[in-house]
Amino acid sequence: MFKEALLNLSRRKSRTVLALVGIILGVAAIITLVSVVDGVASNAEDYLSEFKGISVTQKDVVTPLYSSFDSEFLNKVESIPGVNIVVSAVVGLSNVTEQKRGVRFSKERTMMQMTSEIVSLLGVDLKNYSRVHGTVTPLIGELEEGRNLKMGDVGKTVISRELADNYRKRIGNSIELADKKFDIVGISKSGVSFGGMMSGTAVVSIDDAREMLDLEKDKVGLLYVEPIDFSNTKQVANRINFVYGDDLEANIQGDFLGQAMGIFSSLRSLVYVVGAISAIVAGIGILNVMLMSVLERTREFGTLRAVGWLSSDVMKMVLFESVLLGVIGGLLGLLFGVFISFQITALSGLNTLVSFEVLFFSFMFALAVSVLAGIYPAFRASKMSVMEALRNE
Amino acid sequence: MNEKPGEKILEAVNVTKHYRMGNVTVKALDGVSIEIKHGEFLVIMGPSGSGKSTLLHLLGALDLPSSGTLLINGKDISQFDDFQLSMFRRNYLGFIFQTFNLVPTLNCLENVLVSLLPSGVKFEDEKHAVELLKLVELGHRINHRPNMLSGGERQRVSIARALMNDPPLLLADEPTGNLDSVSGGKIMSFLKDLNRKEGVTILIVTHDRDMALYADKIINIRDGKLLDVEVLKDRKIHKKHKKVMV
Structure with a gap:
């Protein structure tokens, strides 16, 4: 048959x-x-699983770009049980103020060129930043080359691979952000994008960033919280939300992954x-x-x-x-x-x-x-x- | 099957068959009674439209009569279910068609074995099929497809297929209708031999009197009714057609 x-x-x-x-x-x-x-x-x-820890922003903001709260919360959050390190940071948009190498000068800049000059700027408080976990840079993921920022790194930056490739930068080069020269000490595999269309991320010290973004000294935009035990990340985030839920909002990166x-x-x-x-x-x-x-x-x-x-x-x-x-x-x-x-x-x-x-x-x-x-x-x-x-x- | 010659093998009692064509009812058969005894060689003869094919279909359990009864070894066929009808056709009857009706995708051997394909073919079956193909002088054509054979050869394959399950009764519907007279004569004398030597009962429907003369008995049908029955002395006719054969 x-x-x-x-x-x-x-x-x-x-x-x-x-x-x-x-x-x-x-x-x-x-x-x-x-x-x-x-x-x-x-x-x-x-990509997303590289991001560990908890990010704390002002409650009910659409993106961390609009987040701003008193820097006193740093100590308050630090005292919550289970919290190991808290890094305060400010977030903003900046732009690269130099010509791309190898790109011919043209008076009329295209939309693409203009948007590619915009970067997400992350200013971190260097006091605690160097103590965070391993090769994973908080908020921007795994470090590919060079080193993280450490205490006293004023005028230095870690940029994302995308930005480095766009401007053909290597470790030891400098890059001009908002008319200020930064020495590149590290390149991270991925960056953060707070609004899309950005060509990359640059991490600088919080003081540099405040100056560039014209922000007040007693305000921060973001707290990066690392728990003592990473398996308790969720519980620690819940505690922060429970205690300071009126002002702040703690998110674990895994939530975003789940979404x-x-x-x-x-x-x-x-x-x-x-x-x-x-x-x-x-x-x-x-x-x-x-x-x-x-x-x-x-x-x-x-x-x-x-x-x-x-x-x-x-x-x-x-x-x-x-x-x-x-x-x-x-x-x-x-x-x-x-x-x-x-x-x-x-x-x-x-x-x-x-x-x-x-x-x-x-x-x-x-x-x-x-x-x-x-x-x-x-x-x-x-x-x-x-x-x-x-x-x- | 080991029924004795002379016993009734199949009996139609007063059968009618009506077809509805639109609003008109056509009486294809109108009260026909015949009986077929073991060992007989019968021909049903009549012009086209006389109802002879309808009668053959009823006798072959391919269709049920509108009224009247069909008895197989005394059992009423209208009481059979689909399974019993299929088993009756497989084991009791061998069909030979005017248009041969071989399965074009199967070779000669597979065509002979076709009735056994659903239940599975055993080695003995295959041996038997090869013997049958040799019997119909197609031993050298076992692996050929029907489209590589002549009409006469195809009809011989279909005879081998009809004989596969050793049925006591062969039914043939115009078996020579699509053949030239030489091939047709050969088929008829082969059937005659089968009847004489093996004792297979044969019922043939034809409108060709030359072919009908091979039979022992000719049943004439007109307009759905039995006209008469001629009993023939077979020896003379046999000789007459042997000339044609050579």
């Missing part, structure tokens, strides 16, 4: 191939789309829906192929019934053909989808992640669609009157 099903499918090659292409594309579409989303999500997870992952997960469901629609279209293709093939073979079914096949035997054979289409199409679709995912990574550098889960689900989907699409034609084939079928020309 297996052989016959295979032969029956090969009898109408072009039609079978078209139905197969439908399934292959459906399955490949699911795999490719999901693998791209998963790849991006996994990048974001890596971002939530977005990716809904994006993933969306992609599954898109894939499912293409698979259903493929299913209609199978339905068409099977219906046509059943109608064409009416007399053959009549003969089979006449030589003693049960109507259920006929039904099984047709259903089997349809499932065979689904299995072959599904397997080829898996190969094709994985191939495309790898090609995307190879050609565009976009990270893709092909999970076992997506392979399993897309294959099961192809199978389910082929079974569903086969049921009606199989039913029709089995319900034909033997004699009518034999008379069919």
Whole structure:
């Protein structure tokens, strides 16, 4: 019966191939789309998980840029049980006031150039900054080269990789921010972006930043809180919110991670829906192929019934053909989808992640669609009157 | 099957068959009674539209009569369910069609075995099928597809298929209708041999009198009614057609 099903499918090659292409594309579409989303999500997870600790801002501000509160809160937060180190910081936007190297001077600056000159400026209180945990720079993530700022680093800066690449800077170079020269002592892997469209982040001492941003001495915008035990981060954040909830808002970076992952997960469901629609279209293709093939073979079914096949035997054979289409199409679709995912990574550098889960689900989907699409034609084939079928020309 | 010659194998009692075509009811068969005994070689003859094919379909349990009864070894066929009907057709009947009705994707051997495909083919079945193909002189064509065979060869494959389950009764609907007279004569004399040597009961429907002359008995049908029954002395006719064959 297996052989016959295979032969029956090969009898109408072009039609079978078209139905197969439908399934292959459906399955490949699911795999490719999901693998791209998963790849991006996994990048974001890596990126966001670098940020540890708690950030405290003024309550109910949209971004830390608008956050401002009394610097006295530093000592208050420090005295909360479980808190190890508190670094006060100010946050603002600054701009690079030098020409990019290698870029020809032009009087008319484009929008792109102007926005690329804007940087997120993070002024940190150096007294506690050097005591924070390991190679992870608070608020801007892992240090890639050089060192963190330490006590007395006035006129020095740690910039993000993006900013360094934009202006072709290396450790030991200087960069001009708001008409003030800073020596670059370190480069961090990632930066923070408080409003999008910024080309990077620069970390300087809080005094330098206050001067550049014209801020009062007794106000801070942000507290970075490191708990004694990182596994208690959530509890410590809750305590800060409980005690100073009227004025301040403590967020753990993981919350943001959770939110971002939530977005990716809904994006993933969306992609599954898109894939499912293409698979259903493929299913209609199978339905068409099977219906046509059943109608064409009416007399053959009549003969089979006449030589003693049960109507259920006929039904099984047709259903089997349809499932065979689904299995072959599904397997080829898996190969094709994985191939495309790898090609995307190879050609565009976009990270893709092909999970076992997506392979399993897309294959099961192809199978389910082929079974569903086969049921009606199989039913029709089995319900034909033997004699009518034999008379069919 | 080990029924003795002369016993009734199949009996139609006063069967009618009506078809509705739009608002008109067509009486394809109008009260026909016949009986088929073991070892007989019968031909049902009549012009097209006489109801001869309808009668064959009823006798082959492919269709149920509008009224009247069909008895198989004394059992009423209208009481059979789908499974029993299928088993009856598989084990009791062999069908031969005018248009051969071979499965184009299967080779000769598989076509002979086709009735057993759903339940599984055993080695003995395959051996038997090869013997049958040798019997119909197609031993060298076992792996050929139907489209590589001539009409006469195709009909011989379909005879082998009909004989696969050693049925006591062969039903043939215009078996020579799509063949030239030489191939047709060969098929008829082969069926005749089968009837003489193996004792297979054969019922053929045809409108071709030359082919009908191979039979022991010709049942003439007109307008859905039994006209008469001719009993033939077979030896003479057999000789007459042997000339054509050579």
